[in-house]
Amino acid sequence: MRRRRRRHRVLVPLALAAALLAGTIAAHELDQPDPGDPGFLSPVATDDDGGSRLADALRARGVTVARETDLLPALLGLDRGPATLFVPAAELLHPDTLGALGELPAGRRLVLVDPSRRVLESAGLPLVPTDRRWATRAVGPEAGGRPCAVPEATRAGVAAAGLQRYAAAPGTAAALDRCYADGLVRLPGRAEVVVIGASDPFRNDRIAEHGNEALATGLLGVHGRVVWLDLDGPAPAPTFGRPGGTGEPAWSPTPGGSTGYDGDGTGEGGPGGPGTATGDGDGSGDAPDSAGPPPPDDHPLLDAFPPWFWALLLQLALVALLIVLWRARRLGPPVTEPLPVEVRSAETVLGRARLYQRARARGPAAATLRTAALGRLRGRLDLPATLGPAEVAARVAGPAGGTPEQIHELLFGAAPQTDAELLELARSLDRLTRTVAAAPGRPTEGDPR
Template identity: 55%
Template sequence: MTAVPQATARPRTAAGPPGPAPRRRRWHRLAIPLGLVAALIATTLVTHALDRPDPDDRGYLSPVETGEHGGSRLADSLRQRGLTVRRETDARAALSTARTGPPATLFVPAADLLRSETLARLTRLPVGTRLVLVDPSVRVLLATGVPVDLTDRRWATKVVGPQTDGAPCPLDELGPVRQAAAQRQRYEPDAEVDADLCFSAGLARLPGAVETVLVGADDPFRNDRFGEQDNQAFATALLGVHARIVWLDLAGPEPPLPARSSPPPVADSPTTPEAGAETMPPDGNGQGGRPGTPPDGSADGPPRGSAGGPPPNPLWGAFPLWFWAILVQLALALLLAALWRARRLGPPAPEPLPVAVRSAETALGRARLYQRAGARGPAGRTLRSAALARLLPWLNLPADAPQDRVATAVAARTGGEPEQIEELLYGDDPATDEDLVTLARSLDTVTRAVVASPPERSQPVPSPRTDPTEGGPR
């Protein structure tokens, strides 16, 4: 038996100043939580923006839309009270309907979709008409000439009572209403204007020839919130002061006025049509201009979704907005999880060591990795493979020798039972840490006993211990 050479102890040098690694780690500990909070806030903002309906959304406060953001429940409630609800999809038709017949209520839930010229005509309706605007913007107020300023705007709509600064609401029709989700935008009329404020300034009424009512939230009119608190009584009472309700239901922004331009002279025409005669264009569509020109006179190109351009993807409209918001949140969560577990997604990659590491430190490091991962099975198989790698050359046996033959040879050297030796070298994986420690000690005892006996025949004595080469893989 040859003695194992002891590693020469090296003198420890004084530790130098700490490098920048701890500072970087401290920076990461501060940046990662702040980044997670920022990502959570951004996700909340995006989700709120997607979940909040916009006036240009399809079916927004439409009397025929039964979805969450529609107004079909309000229209049905008005009809049940015996009121007439007239739906108009064109602004000019709505104004014409409001002018004819007895006084009516003109309900404009999406005034921002109207042109400035149309907005200016809203306040020139017949005397006694009530104009109800839902959450109008500054542009709408300026175009209609309503002397009211926008003040505080809330993140979400608040349920409030009809009082404003302790004063009761002067609108008699809203007397039965105790609470309503009417305060998201607050209004402040000019000092010289005699205006009535209700619901914590979330509703403003300006009396006059045309009674203008501004409502700072769309929640009382929507289907999803129509049955909450007293929203139903609030909306029906506000629109039901007259027997006729003209509901302006716009599908999108009002188209611009057609440009007025004189038609170009026709050089190839041998005759000139008489004044006042209607001429048919060559394409026969009664619209004039070259074929394919839109009716409004714009010739900037084919409309969206036509053959001249890529059609819109129908997948975007097949799912509600909350579905895409949840999908974005899941993607962000997966990305954060991948960044968090980036160093643990794969097995350790071997790499050359930049410095000399003692074998004891390497063994201890591997042992801690196995312990942290709970890999008792791989650790036990590694110990058995290392023991067989030392025993087989000493016993003059090939690497593919049968298990019973190896066990018999080892038992002959150590004086043990072949069955116990076979169980030790080829048995089941250890189930606990104690079993792994017992296995390591038993393998070491058997290996030392075999190495202590003379080798078979005249084989050269192998080194009982092979130190890992410095700089090799871990």
């Protein structure tokens, strides 16, 4: 029965901790989908993580929704007039094409959902991600004590935008409009950039909560036309050179007159026309080395694992700490326990004496005998603990029938040099304590009455 109780004391807390961890991880995975999943915020996806309800709401407001599955057609669609480029999964874009997001034509708006530091730096946007919550929180547009200057957010009110926060990059003087405790940031300029750190307002399963629908439709429908970049997976590297091998780029990352494949091969751009390549001009079709590798993140180890992994690791550490505290020895008064073996007092004294003899510790043995004798004498004669050696010898000399000098030498003298001297000291101390105990006076504990 006792063994079963001990097993329950170990298994029950571990089972509860495991259930708590599993429930927390499952709830987080359901609440925060992976942007790389197929159909994530797609205008034609009807599952929980899709964006079909948002697309329908935009069309109901008279907003034109143009779905594009590649960045080049999406950029070309911005040349037809004012529009909003909606990029819900910028991480899927190739690093060599991210620079085009920071060079949109004037009068356009770019809406990015939860972009990483790599995306922001590659796009040339003076923003950096800061704090991130474990789960999305619904907050007001003026949360954090800062007024919100984005009218779409002010009209929407409370929305589920409190997840990832953003701030101006160090060393930049960018004027930012911040809302929802820095969960939504607008960067004014020729092309307006809006960064929101949560996908909840755009998803089918959360769009009907709070002011999510008003916020999403307001951010995307400001120009009456939305170019929705719907990527179903990581985008391939951009191709340069047309099929004829003239070396002209298939597309340029700068929209607004300098984009596009020049169908007739004349090359009318760039330094020599919108479609001219920036290579060495030999027609070999080599790709210009302009983009280069993306800048490394500040914390590559942190970015190597998903956020839920670090949260799980932290919770496992807390569970281990709780188990250590639970199994550790508790502080409290001493508890008496039965001795496993009874040892006679005479055997204990004999064993200790043999240890002293083997170590030739005559000094410590003599000190132990004198301390024990002084304790008995003080209890018998009511001697205060503050008395010095001379006063103790004078008080003991009377009942013992000796001189103070003899008593002082016996109780506080030098250590014996031989075993015979130690034996004689022990006998003298025993006679002294017996003589004082037999003298008339106040009986002490153990004395015959």
